[in-house]
């Protein structure tokens with residue numbers, strides 16, 4: 001068997017095949033530090049909250065971190081920022097290790113093949129992804145897997161463009177980054193990332209409106225839509241402005257990279273958008289409008305949104321791992337996509 005893992009700035013998601021189903025496991029890539037007491041540790045263990053003790057502290061890790069942060073009036077901390085391990089977070093590696101162990105689980109057999117997503121080096125900052133990639137490789141190797149990195153944009157192509165011969169432009173709008181990949185018959189023609197995503201939208205909106213970042217994030221994730229004009233002056237109005245700005249910035253960089261890479265001009269390709277930041281209603285329409293207004297030097301047949309934006313990178317990593325294992329077939333892949341759609345539908349409830 002084989003596995004795929006999406007190692008994201010905000011979410012870590014694994015995908016594995018179980019018969020004809022794809023099973024996804026997800027944790028928030030964050031943690032909170034609380035003071036140690038025997039009682040607290042016993043309670044945490046009994047309630048199966050993911051946690052780890054170190055000296056006088058207990059770290060609550062993953063999805064539960066947010067609840068504990070609210071109760072103990074703490075800020076959550078993140079092992080990653082801008083798509084890679086954070087150099088400012090001294091506990092980054094033990095925390096991400098714990099989340100990876102929980103999300104990936106034990107390998108089914110020694111050296112099970114596992115593809116994990118990594119971002120391309122960003123073109124708008126001097127961040128370098130090598131240390132991040134090598135560290136994950138060694139953590140996953142220590143867990144008993146045979147790990148292999150896959151570019152996040154390419155994973156989107158694998159999961160979303162099987163019906164298009166793996167040809168098109170895939171864009172993953174995440175928390176810390178936006179990853180772009182132009183692929184022609186499963187061969188990447190251009191891959192790059194930019195160090196802006198949902199976190200950037202939240203930070204800018206918070207600064208503009210004087211709200212706390214956490215508050216802005218929850219307004220954005222709860223009921224924010226991009227398909228109608230919002231009132232000027234409020235958080236939603238500011239969110240719209242920064243969404244617009246992010247899309248223009250991404251398109252500007254696509255044009256610059258296509259020109260630089262000398263991509264053939266006669267191309268006519270579909271565009272697929274995914275990632276948590278692509279969730280608000282109206283997102284793909286806005287991206288399509290902005291693309292139409294721009295002078296992208298190739299033609300675009302349509303802009304579609306992944307059926308399950310939170311799962312498509314993990315799905316694509318799984319497709320890549322299974323293909324290498326000799327297990328790829330169109331039918332199973334289509335089902336992986338359908339399952340992802342169902343998983344999302346369930347989580348919407």
Ligand SMILES: Nc1ncnc2c1ncn2[C@@H]1O[C@H](COP(=O)(O)OP(=O)(O)OP(=O)(O)O)[C@@H](O)[C@H]1O
Pocket residue numbers: 006007008009010011012082083084172173174175176177178197198199217220221222274275276277278279280309310
């Ligand atoms: N319903 C929603 N509406 C708007 N934004 C959302 C929604 N749900 C999640 N997000 C945002 O999506 C982002 C997380 O998306 P995703 O899980 O794809 O990122 P990631 O893979 O962890 O990050 P990256 O790829 O940048 O490392 C966050 O900025 C989050 O606030």
Ligand SMILES: [Mg+2]
Pocket residue numbers: 006007008009152172173174175275313
């Ligand atoms: Mg991502």
